[in-house]
Amino acid sequence: MQRYDVVIVGAGPAGLSAALVLGRSRKRVLLCDAGPPRNAKAAHMQGFVTRDGTPPPEFRRIGREQLQPYPNVEVRDTRVSSVDVLRPGFHVRLEDDAHVDARRVLLAVGVIDEVPELPGFRDLWGTSIVQCPYCHGWEVRDRPLGVLASEPAHLDLALFLTGWSRDLIVFAGTPLALTAEQRERLVRAGLKVEERPMRALHGTNGRLESVELADGARVAREVLFARPTQRLPEFVRRLGLELNEQGFVKVTEPFKETSVPGLHAAGDVTTMLQSAIVAASAGASAAYAMNHGLNQENVERVIAGEPWPT
Numbered sequence: 001m002q003r004y005d006v007v008i009v010g011a012g013p014a015g016l017s018a019a020l021v022l023g024r025s026r027k028r029v030l031l032c033d034a035g036p037p038r039n040a041k042a043a044h045m046q047g048f049v050t051r052d053g054t055p056p057p058e059f060r061r062i063g064r065e066q067l068q069p070y071p072n073v074e075v076r077d078t079r080v081s082s083v084d085v086l087r088p089g090f091h092v093r094l095e096d097d098a099h100v101d102a103r104r105v106l107l108a109v110g111v112i113d114e115v116p117e118l119p120g121f122r123d124l125w126g127t128s129i130v131q132c133p134y135c136h137g138w139e140v141r142d143r144p145l146g147v148l149a150s151e152p153a154h155l156d157l158a159l160f161l162t163g164w165s166r167d168l169i170v171f172a173g174t175p176l177a178l179t180a181e182q183r184e185r186l187v188r189a190g191l192k193v194e195e196r197p198m199r200a201l202h203g204t205n206g207r208l209e210s211v212e213l214a215d216g217a218r219v220a221r222e223v224l225f226a227r228p229t230q231r232l233p234e235f236v237r238r239l240g241l242e243l244n245e246q247g248f249v250k251v252t253e254p255f256k257e258t259s260v261p262g263l264h265a266a267g268d269v270t271t272m273l274q275s276a277i278v279a280a281s282a283g284a285s286a287a288y289a290m291n292h293g294l295n296q297e298n299v300e301r302v303i304a305g306e307p308w309p310t
C-alpha cells in the first residue's frame, strides 16, 4: 500500500496551487485528476493576474510543468472513486482499483454544472452562454446580452450586468413567474423583460444568434448569461460533510478544513465565489494548513521517541 502525506483530488487551479506549496514543503503528494476541467469549453481564462487570456489547457500545462522540479509530487490522470475516513488518516480508492493511504486529503474537485436540457444550450455553453461577468463581461461589453432568469437571484445578476452592457433582456419564463415589483425594478433600470418561456437557442460555430421563445418568436442576442444548477461530485456527497448555506462544502477560514479533521477542501467545491485565482489562493491556504499540521505531528512523534518519518 502506497502512503502519502497528502492526496489531492483535482488538478485545477486549487489542486495545482496546493501541490506546488506542498511540493516545496517536501511533502509526499499524490495529485489525481480525472479531467476534463469545468471550463473546458472556454477559449480563454480571464482575470488571473499575469495569466489574463491564457487558454485553460495551457494554464494547466504550465501548472504541471512547474511541479516537475519536485520529485516528491506524483501526478496521476485518474479518478478518485472514494475516500474513507480512518481517524487518523484516509484510505483513497482510485478508479483503476488501486488504493493508497494518506495522512491528509484535499478535495479540489470543483463542481458539476447541470446544463439545462434546452435545445442548443449545451453546444453554446462556455462560448456564448456564460455564467460570470468577471470572466467574460469585458469581452461582451455593450453587446446585446440576455440573462436566463430561473430564480430570483438571477434578477440581481441581470441588474449587476448593467455594469458591462445596457442592452439587456431578462428571459424570465418558467419556472420563475415575476412579481409586479420585480418586473418594475428591471424595467426602471432600463432592462427589457421577456416572459414567454425559452424554447431553444440558435447559433453557429459556438456563437449565439437568437433565442427562440415558446410561440416560435426569435429574439436576436449575442451572449446569454446563465447560472446552471451546480452539484457536488458523487463521492464528495457520500462523505456526508457539513455543507454551507449555498450547498457547498463548508470549510473553516482561512485554512479550509472541512467538518472532518485532516480533510480539507478548496476552490469551487466550497464557494459560489468561483474564479481561477480565488481557487488557486484557497488551494495555497489549505496547503499551508496541511503542511503545518504534518510538520507539527512529525515533531511531536520525534519528541516522543519515534524516528523522523522518511
Ligand SMILES: Cc1cc2nc3c(=O)[nH]c(=O)nc-3n(C[C@H](O)[C@H](O)[C@H](O)COP(=O)(O)OP(=O)(O)OC[C@H]3O[C@@H](n4cnc5c(N)ncnc54)[C@H](O)[C@@H]3O)c2cc1C
Binding pocket: 009, 010, 011, 012, 013, 014, 015, 032, 033, 034, 035, 036, 037, 038, 039, 040, 041, 042, 044, 045, 046, 047, 048, 078, 079, 080, 081, 108, 109, 110, 111, 125, 126, 127, 130, 132, 134, 135, 136, 233, 235, 266, 267, 268, 269, 274, 275, 276, 277, 279
Ligand atoms: C465556462 C466557464 C468559463 C470560465 N471562465 C473563467 C475565466 O475566464 N476566469 C476565471 O477566473 N474563472 C473562470 N471560470 C471559473 C473557473 O474555471 C473555476 O472557478 C476554477 O476552474 C475552479 O478551480 P478548481 O480547482 O476549484 O476546480 P476545477 O478547475 O473545476 O478543477 C477540478 C478538477 O477536479 C477534477 N475532478 C473532479 N472529480 C474528480 C475525481 N473524483 N477524481 C479526480 N479528479 C476529479 C476535475 O476533472 C477537474 O479537473 C469559468 C468557468 C466556466 C464553467
